[in-house]
Amino acid sequence: MEVLSRYEPLVDDFEAFLAACERSLPAVVRVNTIKAGVERTKRALDEEGVGYEDRKWNETVLELDTDKPGNTWPYFHGWIHGQEEVSSLPATVLDPQPGERVLDACAAPGGKTAQIAALMDDTGLVVANDNNLGRLSALRFNAERLGLTDVAVTRQDARNFSLKPFGFEAFDRTLVDAPCSCEGIIRKRPDTLDEWSLSHVEGVSGVQKGILKRAIQATRSGGTVVYSTCTFAPEENEAVLDHVLESEDCRVVEFDTPLESRPGVTEWNGEEYDRSIRKARRYYPHHNDTGGFFCAKLEVTG
Amino acid sequence: MSNDGQRFDRLPATDDERELESRATLEEVVGWWDERFGIGSEEFEEHTFWEKGAGKIWIAYGEHPSPTEIEGLGMKFLRTRQEHWKPTTNAVQRFGRVAKKNVIDLDPERAMAFVRGKDQEVEWDGDWGYLIAAHEIAGEREPLGVGLYLHGELRSVVPKGRRRED
Numbered sequence: 016m017e018v019l020s021r022y023e024p025l026v027d028d029f030e031a032f033l034a035a036c037e038r039s040l041p042a043v044v045r046v047n048t049i050k051a052g053v054e055r056t057k058r059a060l061d062e063e064g065v066g067y068e069d070r071k072w073n074e075t076v077l078e079l080d081t082d083k084p085g086n087t088w089p090y091f092h093g094w095i096h097g098q099e100e101v102s103s104l105p106a107t108v109l110d111p112q113p114g115e116r117v118l119d120a121c122a123a124p125g126g127k128t129a130q131i132a133a134l135m136d137d138t139g140l141v142v143a144n145d146n147n148l149g150r151l152s153a154l155r156f157n158a159e160r161l162g163l164t165d166v167a168v169t170r171q172d173a174r175n176f177s178l179k180p181f182g183f184e185a186f187d188r189t190l191v192d193a194p195c196s197c198e199g200i201i202r203k204r205p206d207t208l209d210e211w212s213l214s215h216v217e218g219v220s221g222v223q224k225g226i227l228k229r230a231i232q233a234t235r236s237g238g239t240v241v242y243s244t245c246t247f248a249p250e251e252n253e254a255v256l257d258h259v260l261e262s263e264d265c266r267v268v269e270f271d272t273p274l275e276s277r278p279g280v281t282e283w284n285g286e287e288y289d290r291s292i293r294k295a296r297r298y299y300p301h302h303n304d305t306g307g308f309f310c311a312k313l314e315v316t317g
Numbered sequence: 318m319s320n321d322g323q324r325f326d327r328l329p330a331t332d333d334e335r336e337l338e339s340r341a342t343l344e345e346v347v348g349w350w351d352e353r354f355g356i357g358s359e360e361f362e363e364h365t366f367w368e369k370g371a372g373k374i375w376i377a378y379g380e381h382p383s384p385t386e387i388e389g390l391g392m393k394f395l396r397t398r399q400e401h402w403k404p405t406t407n408a409v410q411r412f413g414r415v416a417k418k419n420v421i422d423l424d425p426e427r428a429m430a431f432v433r434g435k436d437q438e439v440e441w442d443g444d445w446g447y448l449i450a451a452h453e454i455a456g457e458r459e460p461l462g463v464g465l466y467l468h469g470e471l472r473s474v475v476p477k478g479r480r481r482e483d
């Protein structure tokens with residue numbers, strides 16, 4: 016928890032923030048609309064006597080009244096998939112359309128890939144990439160359980176992602192759900208911060224810059240890139256955006272955010288970031304009873 | 318030309334286009350689902366079929382270059398290696414809802430035993446071999462997975478990781 020004190024200047028009601036970080040997360044799932052509608056899923060849960068609660072901002076997100084969502088019929092049928100509430104956000108910001116070509120640059124274990132595919136009605140193409148073979152095998156298992164046919168899986172370093180296997184030049188949209196110091200998932204894994212170090216944060220920030228740069232290059236002009244992390248560290252969020260705004264043809268754009276959020280910061284530890292980065296959004300655990308999150312939407316201009 | 322476990326080769330449309338003797342054709346694969354389960358080719362109009370490794374058929378949405386060297390392309394669909402072709406649990410769950418034959422309906426107790434991987438004696442006077450096991454949930458029939466019916470017994474072939482453990 017001590018690590019988090021560096022964010023005291025950024026966070027309102029810091030006590031409530033710390034208290035929220037110590038609570039465990041509710042069991043939240045996303046309904047996989049490729050296999051079943053929300054109504055049918057609810058009916059099946061009713062039959063099994065499993066309670067649920069809606070999330071107003073997204074009808075496919077349900078909080079279940081059980082700590083074992085895996086022991087239900089809707090789970091067995093691939094109608095639901097465990098996905099923390101705030102992590103359902105970036106795919107909706109990406110807003111992929113049926114028939115499009117979408118890259119999920121850091122995709123494993125595939126929660127967001129599956130949501131993207133569902134938003135596209137399992138049409139078009141979602142390239143799910145990751146560089147970790149073990150995590151990719153979890154992704155493949157999940158994608159097949161959920162019945163996705165529009166997902167192609169690649170194992171590449173996203174910093175040098177090559178479109179060669181696909182025979183086209185650019186994606187319509189790309190999600191970069193970057194590897195990060197994961198401070199925001201402390202509610203799921205309380206030991207997350209045990210190995211925290213500034214040098215790790217700085218190292219991972221370098222990887223994030225490389226991945227986001229390549230993602231922008233691999234996306235067509237006029238296309239959308241969404242950058243998200245589950246960390247509070249500005250080094251891994253706003254600083255990464257600031258870096259790519261200088262080197263790549265893109266701009267930060269606003270997006271509607273149904274969850275309570277705060278703007279991206281433009282000053283941190285004596286550094287100043289581009290003013291447009293205020294359009295990025297920070298999500299704190301005490302505001303929506305979720306994990307911590309960061310999300311930015313970019314438009315490719317060149 | 319041979320089968321390569323590292324890449325996806327698109328299935329030839331028909332026998333005339335077949336270059337690899339052992340490779341199933343699109344016509345055969347789609348024809349098998351129709352013949353076995355009454356699931357017509359119109360269900361797969363937007364999909365393409367691929368082989369990666371001998372006899373492992375995958376189904377993917379849309380067109381892709383062939384061959385393609387990637388880790389995954391759509392989902393595993395059918396195994397054509399053995400004499401009896403075997404659909405995957407995931408394919409049956411995804412495409413099996415519209416099946417018109419060789420579907421065995423299980424009551425709640427049997428459905429639960431089936432998804433726990435248990436073999437059970439059943440009454441069935443239809444075809445032997447691979448069936449779609451289904452149950453009723455939320456007012457409609459829903460496929461559970463693949464069962465192998467032989468000598469009065471329905472064997473559950475739900476893979477380990479897909480079983481219910483509770």
Ligand SMILES: C[S@@+](CC[C@H](N)C(=O)[O-])C[C@H]1O[C@@H](n2cnc3c(N)ncnc32)[C@H](O)[C@@H]1O
Pocket residue numbers: 120121122123124125126127128144145146147150171172173174192193194195222226
């Ligand atoms: C936050 S996780 C992704 C979670 C995933 N988007 C989901 O919703 O299930 C970040 C992922 O980035 C992957 N990764 C780390 N470095 C990478 C690189 N250089 N290229 C591609 N993937 C990388 C990690 O293996 C990890 O799976």
